[in-house]
Amino acid sequence: MRTMRAQVLTEPNHFELKEVPVPEINDDEVLVKVKYCGICGSDWGSYIGKYADEVACIPLTTGHEVYGVIEEVGKSAQGLKVGDRVTYDICKPCGTCYHCRIGEPLLCTEFKQIGIHLDGGFAEYVKVPWKNIYVVPDEVSDEKAAFVEPLTACLNASHKMDCTIGRSVVVIGAGLGIMHAQLAKLRGAAPVIVVDANADRLKMAKEVVADYTINVRETDPVEEVMRLTNGVGADFVLEAVGSSKTYEQAFKMVRKGGKVEAFGICAEDDYASLPPVEFVTSEKKISGSCAGIGYDWGDALTLLKYDRVDPMPLISMIVPLEELEETLHEIKKNPKLIKVLVSPEAKERTVLYE
Ligand SMILES: [Zn+2]
Numbered sequence: 116m117r118t119m120r121a122q123v124l125t126e127p128n129h130f131e132l133k134e135v136p137v138p139e140i141n142d143d144e145v146l147v148k149v150k151y152c153g154i155c156g157s158d159w160g161s162y163i164g165k166y167a168d169e170v171a172c173i174p175l176t177t178g179h180e181v182y183g184v185i186e187e188v189g190k191s192a193q194g195l196k197v198g199d200r201v202t203y204d205i206c207k208p209c210g211t212c213y214h215c216r217i218g219e220p221l222l223c224t225e226f227k228q229i230g231i232h233l234d235g236g237f238a239e240y241v242k243v244p245w246k247n248i249y250v251v252p253d254e255v256s257d258e259k260a261a262f263v264e265p266l267t268a269c270l271n272a273s274h275k276m277d278c279t280i281g282r283s284v285v286v287i288g289a290g291l292g293i294m295h296a297q298l299a300k301l302r303g304a305a306p307v308i309v310v311d312a313n314a315d316r317l318k319m320a321k322e323v324v325a326d327y328t329i330n331v332r333e334t335d336p337v338e339e340v341m342r343l344t345n346g347v348g349a350d351f352v353l354e355a356v357g358s359s360k361t362y363e364q365a366f367k368m369v370r371k372g373g374k375v376e377a378f379g380i381c382a383e384d385d386y387a388s389l390p391p392v393e394f395v396t397s398e399k400k401i402s403g404s405c406a407g408i409g410y411d412w413g414d415a416l417t418l419l420k421y422d423r424v425d426p427m428p429l430i431s432m433i434v435p436l437e438e439l440e441e442t443l444h445e446i447k448k449n450p451k452l453i454k455v456l457v458s459p460e461a462k463e464r465t466v467l468y469e
């Protein structure tokens with residue numbers, strides 16, 4: 116039996132590097148040899164056992180931001196061959212529940228995602244339904260291809276927020292928020308304002324995309340947004356931090372009739388305090404988006420192919436598979452680390468930031 120190295124979450128707060136069987140594919144699947152698997156903020160949540168539905172899946176190999184190469188192709192797969200550079204839609208909605216049948220597959224009651232509920236990419240190989248596979252264009256580098264999944268989540272939020280040309284956008288959070296700001300600018304938003312508490316991240320936001328940055332350690336973000344928008348408030352505010360305080364700020368700084376787009380994931384017992392009167396008399400709105408799905412993958416690859424967005428400033432480091440657990444802790448402590456890619460082939464770290 117062929118075996119491979121895999122990081123297995125055997126209980127909350129404990130990854131074990133194990134030698135496990137290489138997944139066996141059926142006719143409808145392909146086997147992908149993992150080149151890179153990015154570490155997502157939600158991987159920390161999975162690791163510490165934050166989400167009950169995921170704890171129920173342990174033991175589990177997590178990791179859902181995969182770029183790799185096809186190693187084996189199932190008999191039913193069409194248009195794919197061994198050696199293709201690929202990424203894949205991680206979503207496996209059931210297709211038959213109420214939400215699936217009214218066209219809301221992301222809200223499927225039996226929702227499963229590869230690398231979140233099913234074995235994923237912190238391993239040498241991962242198996243995937245062939246219909247979920249997207250071939251990566253030659254113009255897109257391996258590193259950029261590993262950013263496709265987070266980009267799909269940002270794209271889905273961009274569609275939901277639906278900002279139009281000339282409107283102002285505030286992004287709270289300068290991690291993945293820098294990508295949200297790039298998408299807003301691509302849609303013609305002006306000005307694009309990025310808010311964070313970390314000076315290094317804000318410096319990057321300013322270099323890459325932002326017209327203005329606001330450091331909450333120095334300035335009250337609500338007052339500053341009101342000033343920058345001539346007392347009107349922002350047309351759109353995207354929250355990409357995940358705390359009740361920043362959601363409350365977002366609701367305060369959005370203009371009458373404007374919209375808050377919820378992206379940052381709060382703890383399940385975290386509550387924000389909002390004045391409901393403003394839903395009515397000020398017609399303020401809130402929408403949310405939880406992930407990318409389906410053709411968000413195709414769109415993400417197209418935007419990368421034509422250089423409409425650049426994830427490279429966000430990719431901080433590449434680490435060997437062996438270093439997953441210590442890297443999860445490092446990301447928590449070091450704000451300079453935004454996106455870290457795990458590589459089953461790397462023998463040592465490559466640091467890309469600074
Ligand atoms: Zn993710």
Ligand SMILES: [Zn+2]
Pocket residue numbers: 208209210211212213214215216220222223224225226
């Ligand atoms: Zn469903």
